[in-house]
Amino acid sequence: MNAELIMLGGAEEIGANCCYLELDGTGVLIDAGLHPRDRTLRAFPDVDALGDRPTDVLVVTHAHTDHIGGVPYVMRRHPHLRPVMTHATRDLSHIVLHNGARLLRSEIATAFPKHWLEFYERETIEALRQAFEAVPYDEPLRFRGYSGRSPVDLSFHWAGHILGSASVSLSVKGFSILHTADVMMSDQFVVPKARLPRQHVDVLITEATNAATEDLPTYAAETKRLAGFINEIAGRNGSVLIPCFAMGKLQEMIVHLHSLMRRGSIPHLPIYSGGIGVRINKVYDQYCYSDPMKRPGFEVSDVPQERLRRDELVRGDFMREPSIVLAPSGMMNTGTMSHTLAREWFIRPNFGIGFIGYQDPDSPGHSLLTSETKKPFDFGSTRSRRVCEVERFRFSSHASREHLIELAQDIRPSTVVITHGDSGACESLALAIHERLPGTRIIIPRHGVSYTLLGDV
Numbered sequence: 265m266n267a268e269l270i271m272l273g274g275a276e277e278i279g280a281n282c283c284y285l286e287l288d289g290t291g292v293l294i295d296a297g298l299h300p301r302d303r304t305l306r307a308f309p310d311v312d313a314l315g316d317r318p319t320d321v322l323v324v325t326h327a328h329t330d331h332i333g334g335v336p337y338v339m340r341r342h343p344h345l346r347p348v349m350t351h352a353t354r355d356l357s358h359i360v361l362h363n364g365a366r367l368l369r370s371e372i373a374t375a376f377p378k379h380w381l382e383f384y385e386r387e388t389i390e391a392l393r394q395a396f397e398a399v400p401y402d403e404p405l406r407f408r409g410y411s412g413r414s415p416v417d418l419s420f421h422w423a424g425h426i427l428g429s430a431s432v433s434l435s436v437k438g439f440s441i442l443h444t445a446d447v448m449m450s451d452q453f454v455v456p457k458a459r460l461p462r463q464h465v466d467v468l469i470t471e472a473t474n475a476a477t478e479d480l481p482t483y484a485a486e487t488k489r490l491a492g493f494i495n496e497i498a499g500r501n502g503s504v505l506i507p508c509f510a511m512g513k514l515q516e517m518i519v520h521l522h523s524l525m526r527r528g529s530i531p532h533l534p535i536y537s538g539g540i541g542v543r544i545n546k547v548y549d550q551y552c553y554s555d556p557m558k559r560p561g562f563e564v565s566d567v568p569q570e571r572l573r574r575d576e577l578v579r580g581d582f583m584r585e586p587s588i589v590l591a592p593s594g595m596m597n598t599g600t601m602s603h604t605l606a607r608e609w610f611i612r613p614n615f616g617i618g619f620i621g622y623q624d625p626d627s628p629g630h631s632l633l634t635s636e637t638k639k640p641f642d643f644g645s646t647r648s649r650r651v652c653e654v655e656r657f658r659f660s661s662h663a664s665r666e667h668l669i670e671l672a673q674d675i676r677p678s679t680v681v682i683t684h685g686d687s688g689a690c691e692s693l694a695l696a697i698h699e700r701l702p703g704t705r706i707i708i709p710r711h712g713v714s715y716t717l718l719g720d721v
């Protein structure tokens with residue numbers, strides 16, 4: 265019996281996340297992401313690093329692009345892979361994959377060999393989706409790879425991150441692994457916290473997005489600041505732009521803003537949203553009874569929303585009357601609605617931009633967030649100045665450092681593997697777990713390097 269791990273993406277970064285495990289002859293890939301920005305070969309999982317190792321099952325933990333966006337690429341390279349995911353992730357997949365394809369098509373022309381576009385043609389994506397197999401939460405699935413010596417049992421557990429998100433348990437011959445994937449261990453506004461099994465496992469593979477932050481502010485504290493910000497901007501007759509990811513973050517914010525209005529914490533302002541978010545809202549609503557929800561039966565689409573239209577961005581009513589505009593992308597990437605809108609906001613001193621999500625250090629959003637009023641800064645390809653207000657709020661949908669440490673303490677694994685975080689976050693979590701659980705083997709895996717989890721070490 266042997267177990268081996270190789271990171272093909274997402275080692276010491278949030279990138280083209282993909283973790284390969286060989287479990288007694290069966291090859292399992294967990295996630296196949298598309299890098300948020302990198303458009304070199306590193307945009308996709310590095311399947312070449314596998315050599316001739318077995319590849320049998322592709323487990324997709326949720327429908328964020330950095331976990332699912334590389335599926336067409338990986339499946340074209342390994343067509344016999346059996347792709348499994350939760351029902352909701354399968355239903356969200358076509359929205360994300362087609363949107364990813366659209367983005368790639370506009371970016372791929374110079375960076376990639378032309379034939380790679382084939383992976384992302386509409387027909388190819390549709391054909392792949394026919395093969396996507398949905399597995400309910402907490403119902404074990406047993407499989408054995410082509411050269412597998414023993415069967416592998418897999419279970420999905422509710423991960424509390426976005427609709428459809430799952431942590432994954434794998435066990436083979438009594439050897440057990442828990443992969444948290446992107447996990448959130450407190451309630452958000454729409455989805456409740458994760459429900460992970462808290463029994464001993466041999467190997468814990470954990471994300472580390474927030475692990476460098478000692479004191480992540482609470483949702484309650486950030487809500488107070490956000491309400492204050494919106495009140496101030498609306499009081500000056502201005503509008504608030506909130507750049508946000510269409511998948512998960514948008515639904516959380518729509519519902520949160522609506523409840524703030526109902527409670528009288530902020531004035532009743534029109535909420536604008538658009539892009540693929542509207543279609544994602546509908547999938548959330550389809551699962552409002554069957555999947556974990558804080559308020560079962562509540563539908564995101566029931567919150568009154570105005571449609572944000574790409575061809576009306578610079579002359580929308582929100583330029584004239586105080587409004588809240590929720591626009592993708594979350595990091596204000598060039599060519600997206602939030603990027604175009606931001607330029608209109610820059611010249612208006614009574615308007616405000618409120619960031620709510622992670623900003624990659626190389627993104628236009630990060631550069632704006634760290635800019636100073638009236639001082640020049642790089643925004644995408646141009647130098648810009650701004651007079652509008654800019655503020656940052658933390659509504660993370662990833663577990664806090666303390667929650668990740670508690671998980672490790674509860675399940676007392678022999679080995680902890682730390683992924684999905686920058687190197688500072690990974691090292692900080694490694695140190696904290698080492699202090700609390702001395703004797704635990706801790707691995708911060710390097711890209712493409714093989715680690716023996718069990719067997720002839």
Ligand SMILES: [Zn+2]
Pocket residue numbers: 326328425446
């Ligand atoms: Zn995610």
Ligand SMILES: [Zn+2]
Pocket residue numbers: 278281328330331446684
């Ligand atoms: Zn992620």
